[in-house]
Amino acid sequence: MLPENYKKIWIAFFDNFDELREIQKKAIEPILSGQNAFIISATGSGKTEAAVAPLVARHFEFAKKNDSPFLLYITPTRALVNDLRERLEVPLGKIGLTLGIKHGDKDDLKKQKKPNVIITTPESFDVLLYKKDSVLSQIQAVIFDELHVLYNTQRGLHLAILFNRLQARRENNIQWVASSATISNVDDYLDFFFPNIDKHSVRKLIVPSERSLESLICPVADPIKLFKRLLLERGINKVLVFTNSRKKCEELVQIIKIDKELGEIIYCHYSSLSPEVRVNVERDFSRNNCGVCVATSTLELGIDIGNIDCIVLWDVPPSIESFLQRVGRGNRREKTNRVICVIPGEDRNKILSALKFLSLNELAIRGELPEKKPYGLFGSIVQQSLNIIASNNGSFIQRSKLYQNFKFLNHIREDIFYEILEGLTEQGYLIKHGFLNSYGAGDKLYELVDSLNIYSNISGYNNKINIKTHNLELGTIPIENLKRIKVGDQILLAGRIWDILQIKSYIIRVEQAKEIKKLQDIVYTDEYPIAESYLIDNIWKLIHNEDIREVLKQVALHRTIEESLINLINIINNHFSYLSIPFIKSYDKYIYFTFGGELINGLLSFLFNDGCAIYDDVVAVARSQVNWDNLDNIIKKNKDYLCDKIIKRSQMSLYQKLLPESLKREELLEQLRKDSSWIGIIERLKHSSCVPIKENEQDLLMGLSCIEKI
Structure with a gap:
């Protein structure tokens, strides 16, 4: 390619930058030379251009000569697809290339002239292959x-299989570039997404974040006072607020709207709002000079909503990855992330929430992410097996030929794959040929094709009710709510109160209410994410950190919070070593402070409290003493309980549910086997001694738990 074309491409993509960012400097040479690359850099550091510009430059002559699609860009959500279109369409147009998107709401590939660059989701990529x-x-x-969004998930395995299928159709190797802001170990990601690749052939382009973190942990009794103070007194223009649930998101918006000034600049954003509503919120919030947007995890990813002056965390994020993504959305033009970690007035465990926030801040400052080895998942094998047979009009395919699509996955042995096929045959999704060891489509597979569920591993795909007003679709709510609401009731959606006019064929028609009369709560079964066990375990480590005083200085703490934390930390350090388990003997109960997370505490309480599990993240209640030395055997003997608990807190996809029972449980237990923090917690508890808590200190420690002293 002529140097002049390089110059045109660099100007098109990098002209808006004062100078090339560090990750862009690192990425250009290896990607231009044809290497596969993994880009890891902070949110807002220019990763998108670092990947796209050199790939376009490398394949520019091919694109101009063939005038066909040459670059496929896969991102986890439709919102990101739309956002990337806005970001990339102009620079591509400047060099004479076209861009198109494909997802459930829009398909530019239907046009006669196909775009040079396609941006899509894993599910729409599946449609193209199908x-x-x-x-x-x-x-x-x-x-x-x-890619961090898809790692160790069914959608991630789905994507790995799709790319392998695409590559298998081609004689030449397809170059790829992966990117993320939060990754603990690149090799683990390579093992999950590209298990058959030579890791040494992949360029790992890593630029640590240079942005510092300014964090305030404080109680907030009145949300209106907080936001008026930020916007009116502190001169802050844009505030992005994160909650952990749609219900909390809606409730907080309603509280803030009581104030007339704030009510005109408050926005609401979460996943079950319709694409049109979410796009309108993103556009209006981005364009307005001043505003507050309350969102769930939907805005963790890099959707462009303008420069955010301050991040407010209204709930404790469930993981360090989520914390980093949320905090990273703010102050992109500066080298400091500013975040307010709120402990709401209604929080029953204020000190525990403060400790969780402190733990997250400490992990972020140290740059430590939990290490989770690649899971051996099976659910997407079911989906892709059915998908491949359906894409061949349901005709019989030899099982050995079908297996070739999954052979690259180290954990999918031939006998395991055949067990999956036999299970699908027994359930009516496949038909087995009597002599040829081949499988074709059964009646239930055709039903999946007709319902368009054949392309997706997303859980809860069809269990929704559509909410509409006039010609606008507002969003969806879980189907379970049909049992609770009726015509004449009111519901809260998209930051407004709506009167229900009609319920028919899984569609609820509404109009905006003029006053509150019969407001019904919407129930979301998957609402509250559980804090990951390593976060709780890190609290115990942090309390015993000899540099805890320095850690406390790294975060701004409200005076009352600081005093309570110091008092608690002093008491624990004076009486309990790291390898100890504080406990309270209350009548016939033992209250153990394990700091082990809800999964292990639930198991222990279930076993040692006569089948009545009383527990939370910090505490397990037992009627008899726990034999901690025997913890390994206790866990091995009770895998069924652990599987049942994981199922209840997970949303299983349709295809996971179709797995043979043994593989279903094997897959669920992978979450524990491959989690280094789970293994570490077991080791800590095994080697710990039980130490009673003095009576005059019991109430203070019970303040860490949701459980009342018995």
């Missing part, structure tokens, strides 16, 4: 965006 679409025939490179 239909054997010719647009994939000349793809030269693939970008995998925000």
Whole structure:
């Protein structure tokens, strides 16, 4: 390619930057030379251009000569697809290339002239492979965006299989670039997404974040006072507020709207709002000079909503990855992330919430992420097996030929794969040929095709009710709510109160209410994410950290919070070593402070409290003493309980539910086997001694638990 073309491409993509960012400098040479690369850099550091510009430069002559799709960009959500279109369409247009998107709401590939660059989701990528679409025939490179969202998930395995299928159709290797802001170990990601690749051939392009963290942990009794103070007294223009649930998101918006000034600039954003509503919120919040947007995890990823002056965490994020993503959305033009960690007035465990926030801040400052080895998952094998057979019009395919699509996955042995096929045959999804060891479509597979569920591993795909007003779709709510609401009731959605006019065929028609009369709560079964066990374990480590005083200085603490934390830390350090388990003997109960997380505490309480589990993140209640030395055997003997607990706190996809029972449980237990923090907690508790808590200190420690002293 001529140097002049390089110059045109660099100007098109990098002209808006004062100078090339560090990750962009690192990425250009290896990607231009044709290497596969993994880009790890902070949110807002220019990763997108670092991946796209050199790939476009490398394949520019091919693109101009063939005038066909040459670059496939895969990102986890439709919102990100739309956002990337806004970001990339102009620079690509400046060099004479076209861009198109494909997802459930829009399909530019229906146009006669196909775009040079396609941005899509894993599910729409599946549709293209299913239909054997010719647009994939000349793809030269693939970008995998925000891979941390898909790691160790069914959607992630789905994507790995799809890319392997695409690569198998081609004689030449397809170049790829993956990117993320939060990754603990690149090799683990390579083992999960690209298990058959030579790791040494992949360039790992890592730029640590240079942005510092300014964090305030404080109680807030009145949300209106907080936001008026930020916007009116502190001169802050844009505030992004994160909650952990849609219910909390709606409730907080309603409280803030009581104030007339704030009510005009408050926005609401979460996943079950319709794409049109969410896009309108993103656009209006981005364009307005001043505003407060309350969101769930939907805005953790890199959707463009303008420069955010301050991040407010209204709930404790469930993981360090989530914390980093949320905090990283703010102050992108500066080298400091500013975050307010709120402990709401209604919080029953204020000190525990403060400790969780402190733990997250300490992990973020140290740059420590939990290490989770790649899970051996099976659910997407079911989906892809059915998908491949359906894409061949349901005709019989030899099982050995079908297996070739999954052979690259180290944990999918031939006998395991055949067990999956037999299970699908027994359930009516497949038909087995009597002599040829082949499988074809059963009646239930055709039903999946007709319902369009054949392309997705997303859980809860069809269990929704649509909410509509006039010609606008507002969003969806879980189908379980049909049992609770009726015509004449009111519901809260998209930051407004609506009167229910009609309920028919899984569609609820509403109009905006003029006053509150019969407001019904919407129930979301998957609402509250559970704090990961390593976060709770790190609290115990942090309390015993000899540099805890220095850690406390790194975070701004409200005076009352600081005094309570110091008092608690002093008491624990004076009486309990790291290898000890504080406990209270109350009548016939033992209250153990394990700091082990809800899964292990639930198991221990279930076993040692006569089948009545009383527990939370910190505490397990037992009627008899626990034999901690025997903890390994206790866990091995009670895998069924652990599986049942994981099922209850997870949303299993349709295809996971179709697995043979043994593989279903094997897959669930992978979450524990591959989690280094779970293993570490077991080791700590095994080697710990039980130490009674003095009576005059019991109430203070009970303040860490949701459980009342018995």
